Amino acid sequence: MIRSELIQKIADENPNLSHRDAERIVNTVFEEIIDAMSRGDRVELRGFGAFSVKKRDARTGRNPRTGDSVPVESKHVPFFKTGKLLRDRLNGKE
Numbered sequence: 001m002i003r004s005e006l007i008q009k010i011a012d013e014n015p016n017l018s019h020r021d022a023e024r025i026v027n028t029v030f031e032e033i034i035d036a037m038s039r040g041d042r043v044e045l046r047g048f049g050a051f052s053v054k055k056r057d058a059r060t061g062r063n064p065r066t067g068d069s070v071p072v073e074s075k076h077v078p079f080f081k082t083g084k085l086l087r088d089r090l091n092g093k094e
Contacts, residue, residue: 003030037078047085054079 011022
């Protein structure tokens with residue numbers, strides 16, 4: 001499912017919401033998750049999962065084409081851990 005499909009589904013299931021309002025809601029939720037993660041906060045959606053940020057240290061990598069060593073800077077990467085309810089549904093336990 002892509003963002004536009006999610007917006008359409010929310011608009012379809014809530015006839016009192018316009019398409020524009022549904023789009024605003026989805027965009028606001030995503031922006032708040034992004035803002036919280038950029039501050040280093042953890043975002044937990046019960047039953048779905050938790051978004052967090054992990055720090056990757058600097059290291060020496062390799063250029064796969066040439067085989068040369070390349071320095072890779074430290075960076076922060078997003079991490080998602082699924083919730084128990086989501087895992088159970090994916091595995092047919094519910």
